[in-house]
Amino acid sequence: MIGNDIVDLQVAKEQSNWQRRGWLQKICTSAEQKDILSSKNPEMLVWKYWSMKEAVYKAHQRRFKLSPALNPKSFECTLVGKVYIDNSVYKTNTEIKDTYMYTIARISDKDYFSSVYENIADIRYEAKKIICQKLNTHISLICFEKDNNGVPTIRIDQKTTPIPISITHHGQYSAFVALI
Known part of the structure; x- marks a missing residue:
């Protein structure tokens, strides 16, 4: 799984x-609060932990x-990048870039493909272009749907695939990751 x-x-x-x-008390565990408050750059660690929690939430939900149902305190982040739930x-x-922070969460070491975009109008279209290249299929056959829990799925030629995909956006940045 991936998020x-x-x-x-x-x-x-x-x-x-x-x-x-x-x-911090509402979002972070006591161990995370300790890490943040003792960090040389606490603001960056806050957003790193937040991004880790969100990415893992998506993978765990799938x-x-x-x-x-996101309860941020049920996720325990570590400085080495592991998250426990x-x-x-x-x-x-x-x-971590100057203008954004991007996290990918997974449970296995399977290969994935990911891309980050700035000021992109349609992240789903960009993801479809890459998926059709990777799978050697026509872009018109690919569509995304959400399941009953709001988790995105990939359909190719009207058939649901087992290919996990996660899409995110915030501010002027968008990204996707898929296990292709």
Whole structure:
């Protein structure tokens, strides 16, 4: 299973006051709070942990076919990129750029394909272009649908595929990841 999340760092800075009283306690476990408050760059660690939680949430929801319900404190992030939820452990990779932070979460080491876009009008179209190239099929045969829990699925020639895909956007950035 796979999930992803992107944070536009400028939008996060303008719209979210993570230093507001009670914010960290509401979102982060006590161990995460300790990591953040002792960090040389606490704001970046806040968004890294947030991005890790969101990416793992998507992977975990898909894996167990869960109804949408995010409880950030049920996810325990570590500085080495592992996230614990229930009896599961997810690996995360976070790419930090000057303007955004992008995390991919997964439970296995299967190959995946991912791409980040800035100011893209239609992330789904961009994802379809890449998927049709990777699978050697025509773009008109590919469509995305959401299942009953809001998890995106890939359909090719009107048949649902087992190919997991996760799509994210925030501010001026969009990204997708798929196990192709």
